[in-house]
Amino acid sequence: QWMMLDWKPRRSDMLIDPFGIGKIVQDGLVFRQNFSIRSYEIGADKTASIETLMNHLQETALNHVKTAGLLGDGFGSTPEMCKKNLIWVVTRMQVVVDRYPTWGDVVQVDTWVSATGKNGMRRDWLVRDAKTGEILTRASSVWVMMNKLTRKLSKIPEEVRGEIEPYFVNSDPVVDEDNRKLLKLDDTAEYIRTGLSPRWSDLDVNQHVNNVKYIGWILESAPQPILESHELHSMTLEYRRECGRNSVLQSLTDVSGADIGKIADGGFVECKHLLRLNDGAEIVRGRTEWRPKPANNFDVLNQVPSQST
């Protein structure tokens, strides 16, 4: 799970990309970093995978904090959060992908944070084609504080609020909030994949399973015909509980309003998802929307791939 993140301004000369990893723009409130899409970040469709995109979001969030001058305890907390054993955990993530970049494309990721509700922080991302400025992806996430020892959620203490509020941007989310309730799936789900468990290499430095890995697990139960004929257009995830290093998970998917046998004929498809432990405890609920793949990526199986541009 993503652990988030403390930051603090240091000196104005930090604003000129001291690490070569990105820079603060717009009055120090927005962090910007470019990524060149690498060959191993693309899949059978020759486009970057959703996991790749999510990795870039994670990297900019961490570099935002790092560049602002204080990475705290590594994946960390503000000084006041450290004193109180508080960490950030993500509770909700919404992503809308308009176009997936391909090998050699350069994407520009902007990220910033805002207040949300009484005890939450929102982090938004806007991903553009660095050459044309075209918006490729928008993402919005909600974070709350958790006590590292009791693993219980916490209000934002006043001392912490004082530290972080100066960095809040006053803006609407880049993705309209999807308020439809995410339904709980059960054993009647159409597609169930069992026996999923973290590999050593899936653990982050806090020995937690990385947020991005959850997405891979969710897609493990998405039916192959959808993966082949459609691409993920949007995703809403609700994180409900941590997954430990020894957890064994089940991935459940229900396809709504589509005949899976005719899926390749086109049209949007919506899926519901659940990641749960074997004992039924819910880890992540989700909803995904899929749209037919663009014609030029389609049927790549039977054609010689053309030169990437």
Next chain:
Amino acid sequence: QWMMLDWKPRRSDMLIDPFGIGKIVQDGLVFRQNFSIRSYEIGADKTASIETLMNHLQETALNHVKTAGLLGDGFGSTPEMCKKNLIWVVTRMQVVVDRYPTWGDVVQVDTWVSATGKNGMRRDWLVRDAKTGEILTRASSVWVMMNKLTRKLSKIPEEVRGEIEPYFVNSDPVVDEDNRKLLKLDDTAEYIRTGLSPRWSDLDVNQHVNNVKYIGWILESAPQPILESHELHSMTLEYRRECGRNSVLQSLTDVSGADIGKIADGGFVECKHLLRLNDGAEIVRGRTEWRPKPANNFDVLNQVPSQST
């Protein structure tokens, strides 16, 4: 599986990093590219995983070809290879890792090719810490030609030899060839993991399973105590057969000369590996050597991670 790769010089002004991805050095025969290690490329030990390193090797091999001016049919072949339906496939890979980089480190990867045997091509890589020049990783691989339609190995036709020979460097491998025979494991292997199969996102643009994925599968059967207390020091892989998109694999590991219960006490450990299909057909044989993790990475579980530098 890696598909390799045709290249051709274009113009001398191509030598100054036209794509921002790397450049040709040393008389046009060596390709060099820097990588900044990203947060999502490190694991629980705070160091880059072996998969990350292998991804960087793949990326430089492809960019070597791309920068030289001809990427052919995407993951391709020289014009003469195209005429004859020939592609490159890897048959052998040796990797020695002296030190794993961490988040924020910049590594400099050099790669070049040479002749090997009558019908092979060798590709070597040398990975350095870009700041200090310290050698981090050496790797050497052997490639042969395969007919894309019959999937049979082929000699190098004279016309193709004429195209590629000008790019061969006359040098010894950067890794001494490990001539010890790789033994075949069977059902008596100590650790067996079954039911491994490619996900859609594991397929490359040729609908093949990426070479790097094989390494992940091999490590799936490596016992957890070794992964926790040791790090991969060296690896020899022999690729024997392709794995298709619908294959179901088994990963077998034997630990040599070590009591797994006392593994954390230290010392080198050697493992033998086999990836095979359910029907027994061999995909990859391998040998790995593991050394105790450096003290400062050890027991990261129980300490607050320190700030990365």
